[in-house]
Amino acid sequence: MPENVIQSSTELQSNTVKSSKLANIYKFRELGLLAFIIILAVAVQFRNKSFLSVENINDMITNTAILSILALGMMLVLVTRGIDLSIGSIIALSGMVAAQMVSTYQNLNPFLVILLGIVIGMICGAINGVLISKIGLLPIIATLAIMNIFRGITFKISGGEWISSYQMPDSFVSIATGKTLGLNNLILIAIVIYLLFFYIINHTRTGRQIYAVGSNPDSAKVSGIKEGRILLLVYTIMGGFAGLSGVLWVSKFASAQGDTASGYELTVIAACILGGVSIAGGSGKISGIILGSILLGILNNALPLLNVSPFWQTGIQGLIILVAVIINTLVKRGVDRNNLMRRKI
Incomplete structure (x- = not known):
């Protein structure tokens, strides 16, 4: 066999081995993210002994519940090659309407308030x-324009005024602070939503169609999938989650104002990216977005405990997100190269 052929074959095998390793990393990246979270938690615990206390862990999980709900909706949007920049404004709008309703009708059933927020968000x-x-x-472009429109509507209906805790009944505030079956209501709501959508995504035709539209739109059309209907569905779901989160947000912080959740959509997108969701669809x-949400929750909790300057906290979070994006890009590129080499062989 000619020497150059042997060399080419050896190089091909070497590249295939490297690409296979990258493919394995991509396949089990959630384990790597989990390991990083554990290492980070242990490191912070050495600096501050109260970090892994039961009380602080419960606070972290509770504070991450709303983020994780929104990250689930954003994942569906990103999977279809989309993005939603309006969720912060939807949170503010639904939260403000809910707060106005409970401040006017003190005996309003909390479940009706939650339903109202979801309906507003879905619209x-x-x-x-x-x-x-x-x-x-x-x-x-669409969600950027809608973001400003909804934010303006929120300021208009609020008249630029806040609604504070003393104007809200205890039944409303207890939506976020109360417990059911020993779990904080926020955590329980997040668990129920995740179980429901785990089934929808993995065991229904609609779930498969959502991923098909994002992975290959042309093939999806050929196979009879109505792309427009799927896109309408995922943005409506995202809106519903944002509307629900608006009610939970106002209940948790016992305050409604025009600039509620301003810029929060970027935090939600960051949680998805950290969890391995591809912006390319x-x-x-x-499992990835749960871990991504937890990582951001740990950072938001740990950095103040470590007396890190607020000016550095945002920068550190941005650096971690940047590293995650770079790793995702390199690994994905390796996986694609590996698939190409296998087809050639």
């Missing part, structure tokens, strides 16, 4: 879905 999300799926606007796991 807002459906508007995004129509602009994107029917009119054909780019997701980033077609890729994302529930």
Whole structure:
């Protein structure tokens, strides 16, 4: 066999081995993220002995519940190659309407308030879905415009005034502070939502269609999947989660104001990216976004405990996100190269 052929074969095998390793990293990246979270938690515990206390862990999980709910909706949007920048404004709008309702009608059933927030959010999300799926606007343009519109509506209906805790009945505040079956209500709501959507994503035709639209839109159309309907669905779901989160947010912090959750959409997107959701679409796991949300929750809790300057906290979070994106990109590139080499062989 000619020497150059042997050399080429050896190089091909070497590249295949490297790419296979990257593929394995990509396959089990959640384990790597979990290991990083554990190492980070242990390191912080050495610096501050109260970090892993039962009380602090419970606070971290509770504070991460709303973020994890929103990250689930954002994952569905990102999987379809979209993005939603309006969720912070939807949170503010639904939260403000809910706060106004309970301050006016003190005996209003909390479940009706939650339902009201979800309906408001779904309507807002459906508007995004129509602009994107029917009119054909780019997701980033449509949701950016809607973000400003909803924020303006929130300031208008509030008259620029806050609604504080003394104006809210205890039944409303207890939505976020109360417990059911020994669990904080926020945690319980998040668990129920995740179990429901784990089934939808992994065991229903709709779940498969959502990923099909994101991974290969042309093939999805050929196979009869109605892309417009799927896009409308995921943005409506995202809006519903944002509306629900608005009620939970106001209940948790016992305050409603026009700039509530301003910029929070970027934190939600960051949780998805840290969890391995691909911005290019077609890729994302529930286990990943749970871990991504937990990592951000740990950072938000640990950095103040370590007396890190608030000016550095945002920078450190941004650096971690940047590293995660770079790793995801390199690993994904290796996986694609590996698949290409296998087809050639």
